Amino acid sequence: MTDLIVARGLGKTFGSTRALNDVSFSVGSGRIVGLIGPNGAGKTTALKALLGLTRFDGALSVLGLDPYRQRHRLMQDVCFIADVAVLPRWIRVHQLIKLVAATHPRFRREVCEQFLSRSDVKQTSRVKELSKGMVTQLHLALVMAIDARLLVLDEPTLGLDILMRKQFYETLLNEYFDEQRTILVTTHQVEEIEHILTDLLFIDRGRIVLDASMDEVHESYAQVAVRPEHMAAARTHQPLAERQGLGRTHMLFRGADRAELARLGEVGVPSVADLFVATIQGARA
Amino acid sequence: MSRFFWLIRRELWEHKAIWVAPAIVVACLLLLVVTGNVHLGPIGGINGDAPLAAFPPETQVKLLLIAYAGLALVVFMVMGIVAFFYSLDSLYADRRDRSVLFWKSLPLSDAETVLSKFVVAAVVIPLVALLAAFVAQLVVAAGGSVKLSMSGMAGGIMWQPEAILGGFMMALLWSITAMLWYAPIVGYLMLASAWAPKGPFLWAVLPPVAIWVLDRVVLRSEHVGDFITDRLFGLYRLLGSRGEQVGDLPDKLPSDQAGHAVATKISDIDLVGALQDFYTSTELWLGVVAAGLLLAAAMWVRRYRDETT
Numbered sequence: 001m002t003d004l005i006v007a008r009g010l011g012k013t014f015g016s017t018r019a020l021n022d023v024s025f026s027v028g029s030g031r032i033v034g035l036i037g038p039n040g041a042g043k044t045t046a047l048k049a050l051l052g053l054t055r056f057d058g059a060l061s062v063l064g065l066d067p068y069r070q071r072h073r074l075m076q077d078v079c080f081i082a083d084v085a086v087l088p089r090w091i092r093v094h095q096l097i098k099l100v101a102a103t104h105p106r107f108r109r110e111v112c113e114q115f116l117s118r119s120d121v122k123q124t125s126r127v128k129e130l131s132k133g134m135v136t137q138l139h140l141a142l143v144m145a146i147d148a149r150l151l152v153l154d155e156p157t158l159g160l161d162i163l164m165r166k167q168f169y170e171t172l173l174n175e176y177f178d179e180q181r182t183i184l185v186t187t188h189q190v191e192e193i194e195h196i197l198t199d200l201l202f203i204d205r206g207r208i209v210l211d212a213s214m215d216e217v218h219e220s221y222a223q224v225a226v227r228p229e230h231m232a233a234a235r236t237h238q239p240l241a242e243r244q245g246l247g248r249t250h251m252l253f254r255g256a257d258r259a260e261l262a263r264l265g266e267v268g269v270p271s272v273a274d275l276f277v278a279t280i281q282g283a284r285a
Numbered sequence: 286m287s288r289f290f291w292l293i294r295r296e297l298w299e300h301k302a303i304w305v306a307p308a309i310v311v312a313c314l315l316l317l318v319v320t321g322n323v324h325l326g327p328i329g330g331i332n333g334d335a336p337l338a339a340f341p342p343e344t345q346v347k348l349l350l351i352a353y354a355g356l357a358l359v360v361f362m363v364m365g366i367v368a369f370f371y372s373l374d375s376l377y378a379d380r381r382d383r384s385v386l387f388w389k390s391l392p393l394s395d396a397e398t399v400l401s402k403f404v405v406a407a408v409v410i411p412l413v414a415l416l417a418a419f420v421a422q423l424v425v426a427a428g429g430s431v432k433l434s435m436s437g438m439a440g441g442i443m444w445q446p447e448a449i450l451g452g453f454m455m456a457l458l459w460s461i462t463a464m465l466w467y468a469p470i471v472g473y474l475m476l477a478s479a480w481a482p483k484g485p486f487l488w489a490v491l492p493p494v495a496i497w498v499l500d501r502v503v504l505r506s507e508h509v510g511d512f513i514t515d516r517l518f519g520l521y522r523l524l525g526s527r528g529e530q531v532g533d534l535p536d537k538l539p540s541d542q543a544g545h546a547v548a549t550k551i552s553d554i555d556l557v558g559a560l561q562d563f564y565t566s567t568e569l570w571l572g573v574v575a576a577g578l579l580l581a582a583a584m585w586v587r588r589y590r591d592e593t594t
Contacts, residue, residue, distance in 0.1 A: 053389065054591050075392040088384040090299050102291035103391050139387075 004029050004150055004182050005050060009058035012045050012206075019045040020056065021206035029149070030179040032196055035186045036276055037203035043186045046203065047154050050184070051080055063149060076105065079148035081156050087139055089128040093121055100142055112145035115171075132159045140168060144176045151176075153185040157192075165192055172196070194272040202279050209283040210275075222253050222261055223270040230264040237261070241278035252278045292393075292401035293409065300374075303410060306367050307417030310360055314421050318428030346447045353452035356425060357418035357459060364414035368406050368467070372474035375402040376587055377485045395588040399475065403580055406471045411460040418456040422449065462563065466520045469572045472579030479586040519568065 003026040010023040019042045027033050037043045048054040052067035052074055060067060065074045087096065093116070101109045116123070119137040127135060136159065143151065157165040173196045177183060187193055200217060202210035212220075225248040226234045237260070239251035252270050253261060261267050270278075297303055340348065376399065379385040388398065426449060430440030477489035493513055500509035563569060 051390075053386075055589075071389075072392060072394040075390065080390050082386040082390070086383045086385075086387045088299070088379065088387065089382055091295075092298075095295075095298055099291055099295055100391065103288050103393055105392070 002029055003027065004063055005184075006061045007050075007058070008060075010046070010049060010060055011057035012042075012049065012054065013057075018206045020049070022058075023203070023206070023208050025201055025208055025211050027182060027184065027199070029182050031198045032173075032177065032183045032185065033199040033201055034190070034193055034197040034272070035184060035201045035203060036190055036272070037186075038280065041203045042206040043203055044154060047080075047082075047152055047184070047186065051078065051082075051152060053082075077149045078152065079143050079146045079150070080152035080154070081139055081143055082154050087127045087135055090126065092124060092126050093130075093138060094123040096127070096138070096142070097123070100146075104146055106147040107142075108145050108147065112141050115141035115144060133161065133164055136160055136168075137164070140171075144171070149181060151181065151183045153183065153187075155187055156185065157187065157189065165189065169193060169196055190272045190276060197272070200272065200275075202276060204280050204283055207283075210279050217275065218269055220255050221270050221275060222256065222258065223268045223274065224251050224253065224261050224265045225249075225268070226251050226265045234264045240282055241274065243274070250274075288393075289397065289401060292397065293405060296375075296402060296405040297409075299378075300371055300405075302367050303371065303405070303413060306363055307360060307413055310363050311417055311420050311424060314356070315424050315428075318424055342445070345442060346445055346451065349443070349445070349448035350451050350455065352425065353418075353422045353448070354455060356421045357452070357456045360418040360421055361414050361459065361463065364410055364417070365463075365467075368410045368471065369474065371410065372402075372406045372471045373478050373485045373489055375406065375475055376479035376583060377481055381483075396584045399479070399580065399584045399587050403471060403475060403583075406475070407464055407468050407576075411464045414463075415456050415460040418459075419453050422452045422456075458560070462520065462560075465569060465573055468576035469579060470516065472576040472583065476579050476583040476586065479583045479590065515568070516572070520563075 005025075005027040007026070008024050010020050011018070012020040021042075023042070023046065035043055035046065045054065049056040049060060050062055050067055052062075052069075052071035055068060062074060063077050067074050091099075097109060097112060100107050100112075116138065119134065119141070121130060121134050121138050121141075127138070130138065136157070140156065157168055160168065169192060172183070177196075185193060185197075197214055199213045200210060201208060224234065225245060227248065231249060234249075234251055237253055237256045239253055241252045243250045248265060251264075252274060258267060379388060389395075426443040430443040432440075433442065434440035474485075474489055478485045481488035493509075497509045497513060500506055
């Protein structure tokens with residue numbers, strides 16, 4: 001597995017705010033990485049640094065290139081949706097397709113048109129005439145038709161209803177993703193993407209607070225629905241978090257022995273959302 | 286190269302004024318011609334007061350050329366305004382609606398993008414102006430010849446190749462000259478457009494106005510004012526340097542005499558000499574160099590401006 005992205009000691013300061021503080025991580029090819037953090041944690045700044053849209057301190061290599069100095073070359077192999085609805089409003093759909101086809105060597109027009117034919121987007125419409133959901137569908141159709149090695153999605157499904165969001169991630173996984181491709185995605189709707197992620201990167205206050213593959217997470221973290229009579233015993237294992245449920249207390253453990261946990265109650269896989277909350281609280285405490 | 290062609294096309298898709306404005310000018314002219322309201326300046330109207338045919342052929346051509354120059358002037362002024370607002374908007378509009386991030390997601394260099402917009406403002410718009418001026422000239426020639434034939438005169442007079450082609454050559458020279466002369470203004474406006482946090486119009490216009498006022502009030506000099514007026518209108522001064530007397534025509538001459546007087550004055554203009562002066566002037570070539578520097582600055586700002594802050 002080769003590393004597509006290598007960040008070492010990445011930093012970025014806005015005035016007196018440290019948006020990124022000594023951030024180091026790497027992303028291999030064929031992964032789907034969820035970059036997850038609260039608002040203002042530095043997610044967007046990190047993505048902008050990866051895409052060469054902002055200056056940064058530290059060392060960063062994306063596909064072996066310096067994103068800030070070699071943006072133009074990088075964009076041949078990297079595709080991104082920075083935010084929803086950034087498509088120019090005056091343009092017509094067919095004009096947009098022609099432009100991307102003329103400027104992007106890796107764009108496959110027929111793939112884009114096939115995606116679009118499944119939506120309500122008409123080629124003759126102007127972007128400003130489309131609904132928010134249709135604009136996003138159009139943008140995704142363009143992006144998924146580009147044979148890029150790295151796809152960066154910053155809140156790609158913002159403004160879409162739940163049916164569309166589900167359909168989007170299914171299409172992404174089944175029709176776009178393969179071993180040669182890497183996807184880096186940020187979203188607030190963690191529960192909707194957790195089943196497609198292979199890796200997690202949690203970021204808070206400009207620092208990486210968790211960097212693990214989903215396999216590692218499943219191995220070392222466990223959520224136990226603790227029966228009331230085992231509460232005291234459970235607490236000796238130092239749970240990372242406690243949450244009240246129906247007649248049970250859900251506790252999150254790291255690295256605890258599975259056999260022992262099983263005596264306390266049913267052991268399950270923690271959701272990314274629970275893990276996220278526990279990690280952020282732990283990091284801030 | 287085809288990429289660049291598509292970038293130019295994109296600009297024409299986005300900025301319809303580039304072809305709508307001249308189309309409106311030509312349409313208005315057509316309307317005036319059809320309703321019979323066209324008076325060709327010094328010819329005194331092609332309505333028999335001062336029949337064009339009464340002049341010797343050489344004078345006829347010159348009078349027609351003056352009329353065509355007037356038409357071209359209108360078209361070029363309109364296109365100048367179009368180019369002004371186009372340049373101001375060129376590197377700002379997509380930052381305002383945030384689509385700049387979409388454009389930046391394509392493998393296009395910022396230099397290419399900026400250059401394509403510069404080419405539209407400094408080359409495509411003058412060429413459209415040239416074409417529109419030529420069409421306007423044909424409209425007037427057609428209208429004039431119909432009108433002349435209806436009053437029983439030879440309409441073919443309007444179609445003398447010297448006048449038609451001469452008019453085209455004049456507009457061609459004019460558009461090429463304007464491209465070179467106004468290139469630094471386009472560069473300056475594009476730099477303002479790339480740099481302005483918001484309201485590029487004010488960012489472009491206020492600094493020169495402020496410097497001009499300061500220069501006048503504090504230093505009591507006219508250097509800045511002269512510099513600005515020179516760049517805006519000096520083109521005509523340079524071109525007219527060998528025929529300055531043309532403007533001094535007596536107003537009250539009867540139209541037929543006026544025609545003769547203008548024709549005589551016009552023949553005094555040394556056009557080739559004026560062009561030679563123009564193309565060998567340091568002002569022109571310093572301007573071209575300045576345009577290159579301003580354009581490079583606009584590319585740099587476009588490339589390194591941080592859109593996240």
